[in-house]
Amino acid sequence: MTIAATPAPSPATAGERPGVRMARSRRNAELSLLLLAMALVAAYGAMVEAKVLDTITPGFWVPAAALTAVFLGVHLVIRFLAPFADPALLPAVALLNGLGVGFLRRLDLAKAAPEERADLAIFAGTGGRQLAWTLMSVILAAGLLTLMRDHRSISRYAYTLGLAGIVLVMLPAVLPASISEINGAKLWVRIGSFSIQPGEFAKLALLVFFAYYLVRKREVLSLASHRFLGIDFPRGRDLGPVLVVWAISLLVLVFEKDLGTSLLYFGMFVATVYIATERVSWLLIGLILFFGGAYLAYVLGETVGGPFANFYLRAQIWLDPFAEPYDDGYQLVQGLLALGSGGLFGAGPGGGQPLLLPEVQNDFIFAGIGEEIGLFGLSALLVIYLLIVERGLRAALAVRDSFGKLLAGGLAFTLALQVFVIVGGISKLIPLTGQTTPFLSAGGSSLMANWLLVAVLLRVSDAGRRPVGGSGGTVTRPSGPPEQLHGAPTEVIKP
Amino acid sequence: MPELVITVARFGFLVLLWIFVFTVVGVIRRDLFAGARSGRLVAAPRAVGASTGQATAKPAKVKRGRAAHQMVVTAGQLAGTRITLGEAQITIGRAEDSTLVITDDYASARHARLVPRDGQWFVEDLGSTNGTYLDRAKVTGPTPVPLGVPIRIGRTSLELRP
Numbered sequence A: 001m002t003i004a005a006t007p008a009p010s011p012a013t014a015g016e017r018p019g020v021r022m023a024r025s026r027r028n029a030e031l032s033l034l035l036l037a038m039a040l041v042a043a044y045g046a047m048v049e050a051k052v053l054d055t056i057t058p059g060f061w062v063p064a065a066a067l068t069a070v071f072l073g074v075h076l077v078i079r080f081l082a083p084f085a086d087p088a089l090l091p092a093v094a095l096l097n098g099l100g101v102g103f104l105r106r107l108d109l110a111k112a113a114p115e116e117r118a119d120l121a122i123f124a125g126t127g128g129r130q131l132a133w134t135l136m137s138v139i140l141a142a143g144l145l146t147l148m149r150d151h152r153s154i155s156r157y158a159y160t161l162g163l164a165g166i167v168l169v170m171l172p173a174v175l176p177a178s179i180s181e182i183n184g185a186k187l188w189v190r191i192g193s194f195s196i197q198p199g200e201f202a203k204l205a206l207l208v209f210f211a212y213y214l215v216r217k218r219e220v221l222s223l224a225s226h227r228f229l230g231i232d233f234p235r236g237r238d239l240g241p242v243l244v245v246w247a248i249s250l251l252v253l254v255f256e257k258d259l260g261t262s263l264l265y266f267g268m269f270v271a272t273v274y275i276a277t278e279r280v281s282w283l284l285i286g287l288i289l290f291f292g293g294a295y296l297a298y299v300l301g302e303t304v305g306g307p308f309a310n311f312y313l314r315a316q317i318w319l320d321p322f323a324e325p326y327d328d329g330y331q332l333v334q335g336l337l338a339l340g341s342g343g344l345f346g347a348g349p350g351g352g353q354p355l356l357l358p359e360v361q362n363d364f365i366f367a368g369i370g371e372e373i374g375l376f377g378l379s380a381l382l383v384i385y386l387l388i389v390e391r392g393l394r395a396a397l398a399v400r401d402s403f404g405k406l407l408a409g410g411l412a413f414t415l416a417l418q419v420f421v422i423v424g425g426i427s428k429l430i431p432l433t434g435q436t437t438p439f440l441s442a443g444g445s446s447l448m449a450n451w452l453l454v455a456v457l458l459r460v461s462d463a464g465r466r467p468v469g470g471s472g473g474t475v476t477r478p479s480g481p482p483e484q485l486h487g488a489p490t491e492v493i494k495p
Numbered sequence B: 001m002p003e004l005v006i007t008v009a010r011f012g013f014l015v016l017l018w019i020f021v022f023t024v025v026g027v028i029r030r031d032l033f034a035g036a037r038s039g040r041l042v043a044a045p046r047a048v049g050a051s052t053g054q055a056t057a058k059p060a061k062v063k064r065g066r067a068a069h070q071m072v073v074t075a076g077q078l079a080g081t082r083i084t085l086g087e088a089q090i091t092i093g094r095a096e097d098s099t100l101v102i103t104d105d106y107a108s109a110r111h112a113r114l115v116p117r118d119g120q121w122f123v124e125d126l127g128s129t130n131g132t133y134l135d136r137a138k139v140t141g142p143t144p145v146p147l148g149v150p151i152r153i154g155r156t157s158l159e160l161r162p
Helices: A011-017 A025-054 A062-081 A089-111 A126-146 A149-172 A198-223 A236-255 A259-277 A280-303 A306-319 A331-344 A365-398 A404-425 A445-467 B003-041 B045-057
Strands: A188-193 A194-196 A225-228 A231-234 B070-075 B082-084 B090-093 B112-117 B119-123 B133-134 B151-153 B154-160
Touching: A025 A062, A025 A089, A025 A236, A025 B003, A062 A089, A062 A126, A089 A126, A089 A365, A089 A445, A089 B003, A126 A445, A149 A198, A149 A236, A149 A404, A149 A445, A188 B070, A188 B082, A198 A259, A198 A445, A236 A259, A236 A280, A259 A404, A280 A306, A331 A365, A331 A404, A365 A404, A365 A445, A365 B003, B119 B133
Parallel strands: none
Antiparallel strands: A188 A194, A225 A231, B070 B082, B070 B154, B090 B112, B112 B119, B133 B151, B151 B154
């Protein structure tokens, strides 16, 4: 019986066999997609100039070229440091980011006086600032990829990040309104003319903490339960953490006057719990708690007012935006009109009237872009978001460790939820809240946080797609994780 | 700029946008199919490379119909779970990195493993606290596993099926 003592191929022998089908890194596919995306961004810039200036200036390609340069830099970082990362993530994100910069530059062109339009500097105006932020964020994301060679290493800072996340969430709420309030939502920290939205970074920090916490607690949450109406419900005492997060998100709702952020934190937590436990009951509990809380806030806003009044007002606008089309409902009505006048194919880049939209560079950027590229173009953008989220979830499925699974799944879900909250808001599906549109809208904090999110997803997808036991013998990993003891991942087919 | 050029560019841009979307989908699609195909045939999609060398030689020795192709959990928390058997060994235990992670109070972190050898699977206890049983007999060394005979680990029971 000694024969069986020599096990199946060891990781060492597996590592010496390059050129395996599954082990293809697909970096060249990423490069060509990236170049296609940048060509689209350059074409967009040219079309905007053709329409707004009536001529194409010789420098129309400069913003696109700057973006291309920095994205190619990230591509090289990925090629060397995360060679098996997902090939679709970077180009998709780069396209959204590039179109965002292009649209903001288009707004600057429309705002500038006609004689100044032709020589608008590259880094001038909102578009220029967004371009600078993009360059910075992308470099930061590349830095994170370089520093974090293994996504599991951030689980070491889980409690620190969790605490930092809560502090960042609460910071705008406790600061005086003069520092933290913009347009009725207390989400900001303003220092002079410089403002950041700490909540955007809190999202990432909290998610790392949630993932770490749930990896440790998931057995309790998923196994101890009683069955009721065919659904397994958790024990009362295990509801503690979810209730705490619910309370925090309600506090955010009340004190920061922002439904979107509150929905985002709570949804993020419920989704990670669901991913960790596979229990539908958590989704039910989450939905009931959230809708119950929101309804309570609505009723309190109607009767008591005070901190709940803002939410009540927003719900009223949502229920009937045309009641006061020049007053409270102005934003939403203008957004809907813009989307409507865009129609199926839009007015063409540069052909719309985005300056009629209040907050077109932030909250309403989707409506502003929609007016110019129409439903046809908007649905392409939504599909790109969908693909990014799908790749994130795919990375979560592929990676072997539970922390990575929860982290990637949670991050992908958060991105999806944020897109849903803002696009749902401007299209009057849900009450409008001041969320940023990831990668599109102006704002350094949001852009930076979302690029960090992409860096984490790239890192996790690299770990998930990397062939077990080295990487085909071509790439060395100095600070990599201990090699997997076994080559076979679990394959479970539910009967 | 003539109006015609702008109109053509406008629609061209939208078409290009969708071409980008479909190219991305194409890249993803190839990726998905590569994973799904190997995932269904063998237990170890990412270890396929490790076994391609022997894969050409091995199937000749395995007699169709008598070889084990699946491992089925017949009792315990994971009852109903199936694992498609490939060339790679199957490890069983509570540790996260086991092939079959069983949440059984009587199982050890690294409890036992199943190793294929020329089409025959062997079960081997990895020094577990409560032991591994093949039917009624305690497994002490690597023991060949016939089809349909239960391997008992704690409250969990496994069988090999063709």
